[in-house]
Amino acid sequence: MDTRLRASASNNTLNSQSSRHRRSALAGSPRSGANSRPPSVAPVITHSQVLESSGAIQSREQLYDILNKDDDQEDMDYMSGAWRQQRDGDTDNELRDNSSFYLTKPRPEFLSRSSNRSSRRSSSESSTVNANSDIELNSRPSRAAKLGGEGISSSNVSAAPSVSEKRATMYENSAFHGEYAELTLKTEKSAWLRSKNRTTRKWKSICCAVGIVALIAAVSGIVLGFVLRKGKVDGLAPPHDPENPTSTIPPITHFTPDPNLRKAFYGVAYNPAKSLMPWCGVTLQAVIDDLILISQITNRVRLYGMDCQQADLTFQAIKALGLKMEVVLTLWVDKDPVTIQRQHDTLFNVLDAHGTDMLTGVSVGNEALFRKDMDLATLGNLMATVRSELIARYNKAIPVFTSEIGSNMDSSLAAVSDMLQGNLHPYFSGTSAQMAANWTLAEYESKIAEYPVSSGLKGVISEIGWPTAPASAVYLNGAVPGLANMQTLVDSFVCQANAAGIPYYWFEFRDEPWKVNPEVPVEPYWGIFDKDAKLKIKIPNCIAP
Structure with missing residues (x-):
């Protein structure tokens, strides 16, 4: 080669x-x-x-x-x-x-x-x-x-x-x-990348699974929250154990009297914010703050239930402030026997703890007949039971009654009550603000004073007031919500009722925004003070008995 x-x-x-x-x-x-x-x-x-x-x-x-x-x-x-x-x-x-x-x-x-x-x-x-x-x-x-x-x-x-x-x-x-x-x-490097890609895919799968679970949980939480909060608005609190103390911080009780306030009202209806089941959240300090204002315009308050420690905290606040106030407690009544039993037990627990010196009466239910939650016979029996227990426990005759609208005032109700208490609202009669005071006094004479009770106690107007909003919620073409119209009723009724010696509870102390009701849009706006505790009207220049 x-x-x-x-x-x-x-x-x-x-x-x-x-x-x-x-x-x-x-x-x-x-x-x-x-x-x-x-x-x-x-x-x-x-x-x-x-x-x-x-x-x-x-x-x-x-x-x-x-x-x-x-x-x-x-x-x-x-x-x-x-x-x-x-x-x-x-x-x-x-x-x-x-x-x-x-x-x-x-x-x-x-x-x-x-x-x-x-x-x-x-x-x-x-x-x-x-x-x-x-x-x-x-x-x-x-x-x-x-x-x-x-x-x-x-x-x-x-x-x-x-x-x-x-x-x-x-x-x-x-x-x-x-x-x-x-x-x-x-x-x-390719082998390493392949291994890394497998690990990345594995983590991506895990992250996707976690993300899906989190999304499902979030959606479920939103739906559950919506269900639980149905009907709840500003003023209500998250679910709370009413048996646990609401505050361990020493309350602030010192205050400077407001010169714009005076004790012109016989009594005021009071419902503490965040005191409706199951959204309890009221605190002692909140009640003290309310009573600092209330005590400057009246010596009497009327509560609407026993849940969320509202009665207990009210008594504590009165004692902390050193006030001399009279309290009407309400045992709330509806169609649920569990609610009635809870209210009953709480009532006596509060009285066991604080005594009866500040208690001037117990209202068994508020407009329960009007709502048809209970008939008159059943309601009368419940009042009799509470009356007997009060005497047995405390050896004291404490008036027991119910609060109803004027049209339900009659001799049958008077027969089972220690006194008649009527919610008389000129607004819901369609009366103008200018005629509202006269209409209320006339209703008192014809619906309450007309039916004497066996105890001889004088009847009481358990609610009277005027809504300040919305202006469009005109009732029967005559009753128009507004601050000016509320001021008109205050000026024409308060001093006149005081002079006549007619007991009444002004409805109400403060606006309650949690009472949103499309069918009755005026419900949140009846307060003497707004939801932020700002005075809405001028207090009349007279003093209640």
């Missing part, structure tokens, strides 16, 4: 020179000008000639190994140095100009695509090959001495390799192994 190769190389020397010049022109070498070195002449062996001369060579890789005595380990020896030399300024063009063309060991296809550096070098080699019709197979000049001992003389190949040629060889070998190392790194 060596003889055939030498003969073929001798016959094609001129073709090699021509091909080299064509390649230089096509590659656009920057050294092709006047300062460029003439290209070295090296023997050229075309691939087609080798294949025609011998059928023993099966592949380009085998030919490379025969011509170059290739040893991959030897290539590794050049690796680190070649990279440093390439880094210090050698370029691909310089390497091509300083070295003869040589056979490049075939690489797997995936390695040739592993980096941009490899692609650039492949492009340069491709342009070199395209300059000749056949692939040129040149042995490395650095292997000439070794090949000479096996039949290929150094004159047929090339002279001793130059420094640039050695660099080219080292670059080639180091590039190959460097690309393989890069591929290995990328493969390892």
